[in-house]
Amino acid sequence: MSARACCGNCRHFSNDPVQLECALPGLGALGSAHGAVRDQDGICGKHERYLRASSVCAGHEFTGPLGRRPRDEGHPFPQLS
């Protein structure tokens, strides 16, 4: 059994709703990062893309399970912190 690498467990990916609303100005004005339509999408700091958590790339770096990113590791892209 091998782990399937995906954005959801990559250190470059962030899908924290509060941070997303800071990173995407206006998202909280007539929308929300807390809505069901967003699913688990987030921002990849490496590619600067807004991606599904199930996506993957060659630059994947495992950091931990989806939604369990250790806060003390520091944020991959400080502008969202």
Place this chain on the structure above:
Amino acid sequence: MSELIDRAINTSKAETARAALPRTEDFWAILIGLGLILLAVALFAGGSSLKWLAVAPQKWSHAPEALRQLRDHATQYLALWVLWALVLGAGAAALGYRLGRFLPAFALLYLASLALYLLGQWDQAAHYNLEPPLVALAIGLLISNTVGTPQWAQPALRVEFYVKTGIVLLGASLPLTLIAWAGPVAIVQAAIVSLLTFGTIYFVGVRLGLDRRLAATLGTGGAVCGVSGAIAAGGAVGAKKEQVSIAISLVILWAIVTIFVLPLAARALQLPTGVAGAWIGTSEFADAAGLAAAQTYGGYAGSVAGITGTPEAAVNAFTLMKAIGRDVWIGVWAFVLSLIAATRWEATGVQSRGKAAQIWRRFPKFVLGFLLASAILTLISHGYSYAEYKKILQPAVVGPLQVLRVWAFTFTFLSIGLTTRLRELLSAGSRPFYAFTAGVAVNIVVGFVLSTQVFSGFWTSLGQ
């Protein structure tokens, strides 16, 4: 060791999938909306009513009258604040906001909403065009774009949370039979407009040299459900971060413009409230913005000469068109676009599989709450004649829920203005602006023709 890590990942992913819903605004909107409806029904069954708690300002002519109202009902207003603070505070806490920060901010929002609600009940309000949704929006925009909305107030400005709660409560005043009757027409009308709008924005955008992912994100934002549509499509196709920002900016810019323009245009044309609501539902981009426009237009019924239909018809037609006709299809749009992006468009270095499961995962679940609310009230009112419904159920159950809905929408309208910073919306660039604007033009014209010509009789009868 590797196996342990794998298990941890897979277990956590499964937990995340199960636990994701309670951390969404949709879940809390359903819980709060249906909870309040069940409370109203339970009180009614016990011989009581939610009426005392669901307090709202009444019509007034002179300031002392208004002040007397506030003084006489001060305890009720305080009790209502406690109720909202409890339920919305619980939701905000579950979404990750600190209750200690939410409550003071919400207290201010509640007081401002009370002032707006009171203003709307002034008998000269319509004469001076002081429609509460527009006033809320204008005041909010003024504060946000001049002195700036204080940072400490931000946790309570949850536009989508409030509008979804209000829409669930709205279900209580729409019989399920009406939704079943109007739903297919709303779906057909919305499908025509959505496809044409998306096609226009996408093809104009590509023609102007925009990246396909940006064109698709813009198109879905304009055609389906505004900011929610833009982020769903952006994630599905793997758009660049700045492309999603551009789409959000343009959606908000045009949504704010149409909040003011659509009701004024419909008023000039003296459209019946149901027809105007359907037009707004077809041509507005965001739920919250559209409800502001629809509620504004509903307020003209009875106060502006030549406008027929009930105030409720504008909001009802809007909601049917927007929620049933457009919002529920976002998962399908995202799925189709993710397939096309993965198989037809240039590679980005990121692989993304377009799974059909996202149709459900992205489904705007609050619409289910709206339908459930309708089903509950349809069931409760079964066996009552229309006269009995009007005499017994309306004042004891449906009326108080309508009052709570207006409160939720007032929180929404204030939050829109206070969270919209126009400076942030002006950096989209000219080509995305032209592409999106072409779609706006098609959307408004086709929406108008379908609402006022093709399905005019249908939407007019909704307001009878």
